[in-house]
Amino acid sequence: MSKKVLVIGSINKDLVVTAPRFPKEGETILGNSFYTGNGGKGANQACAIGKLGGDVSILGAVGDDSFAKDLCNALISNNVNTDNLIVKNNVSTGIAVITVTEYGANNIIVAQGANALxxxxxxxxxxxxxxxxxxxxLEIPLEIAEYAAYIAKKLGKTVVLNPSPAVKLSRDFLSYADxxxxxxxxxxxxxGxxxxxxxxxxxxxxxxxxxGCDFINKEGRKHFDAYKVNVVDTTAAGDSFLGGVVRMIADNKSIEEAIIFATKVxxxxxxxxxxxxxIPTYDEVVSKKWCQIPM
Incomplete structure (x- = not known):
């Protein structure tokens, strides 16, 4: 029986512009296209786990606006339980403004909105x-993320920590991470x-x-290659990878097995x-024929 997963994190509406390149400071350039999407690291990771067949719920906050309804529907349609979703009144849902270049690179500015509350x-x-x-x-207030990790650790839960956006963390916070x-x-x-x-x-x-990635613990360090693919957009690369890792760990797979699966995701x-x-479904991942020679 698969273990139950709770993702505690951000829920954002994505506003995406594609462009030939990133503008320099003070420069205006013309973009190629615009589209909206549903995201936030918490939502991305929860949906990745849900699309991959995991038993997952999300604890996060949205505003009392139209974006919130879109996001709730997106979570539900991707097999994420939203019973713990919190609506914060008189505040906007979180927004992420994303630029994606023609080479698939991205940069992101986040306005936290309800996530900050x-x-x-x-x-x-x-x-x-x-x-x-x-x-x-870490797209919710840092002290709340640390408090959640503390409670989870106190209760003997497995804590998976993705320290993004990057900030300096307390020794205690890091100690809670399995x-x-x-x-x-x-x-x-x-x-370091x-x-x-x-x-x-x-x-x-x-x-x-x-x-690819490196897996490091007290027993040593092991490298795992990525596979050669045509990159279009790296926005959800890290979140989908984490979702793949957690999905396999929930099925009692080893971390090494989880990494192999997550790399494909x-x-x-x-x-x-x-x-x-x-983000792909479980069936898409296992049915795809993978190149035997990694990058």
Whole structure:
């Protein structure tokens, strides 16, 4: 029986412009197209787990606006339980303004909106006690993310921490993480791999973009290659990868097995436009024929 997952994190409406390149400071350039999507790291990760067949719920906040309804419908349609969704009155739903270049690179500016108004009162022990795996990122207030990790750890839950957006974290916060999933920039800002282990992190999955990832724990370091694909949009690459890892861990797979599966999930995701819409289903991942020679 698959373990139950609770994702605690952000829910955003994505406003996306595609462009030939990123503008320089003070420069105006013409974009190629505009579209809206549903995202936020919390929503992306929850939908990834849901689309991959996991038993997942989300704890997050939206405003009392039209974007909130769109996002709620998107979560439900991707098999995410929304019973713990919180509506904050007189505030906008979170917004992410995203630029995607013709090479698939992206940059993102987030206006937190309702995400910034999550409080400790919203993080209830009796709720967290119902789940086995707690997934946390940092697009909600840092002290709330740390408090959620503390409660989860106190209750003996498996804590998966994605330290994004990158900020310096307390030693206590890091000590709550059973699995830390940063990219290279994020691990540097945290203080490095050795520092994370000194703080009590047990396992690190260091994502390396097109170069795959490294799995690091007390037993050593192992590299996993990505596969060669035609990159269209990397917006949800990291979130879909995390979703793949958590989905497999929920089925009691090893971290190594989870990484292999998650790499395939992410490599499909980057061949498509958008965030949630770009994430594949479980059947798409297992039915695809993969190149035997990785990058």
């Amino acid at each position: 999550i409080t400790k009162d919203d993080i209830k022990e009796e709720l967290i006690s119902l789940y086995d795996i707690i997934v946390i990122q 699995i830390l999933i940063p990219n290279e920039t994020e691990i540097d800002i945290i203080g 791999i050795d520092y994370a282990f000194e703080c009590g992190v047990k396992n690190i999955i260091l994502t390396l973009g097109a170069n 992410s490599n499909i995701t980057v061949t498509r436009k958008g965030a949630i819409d770009s």
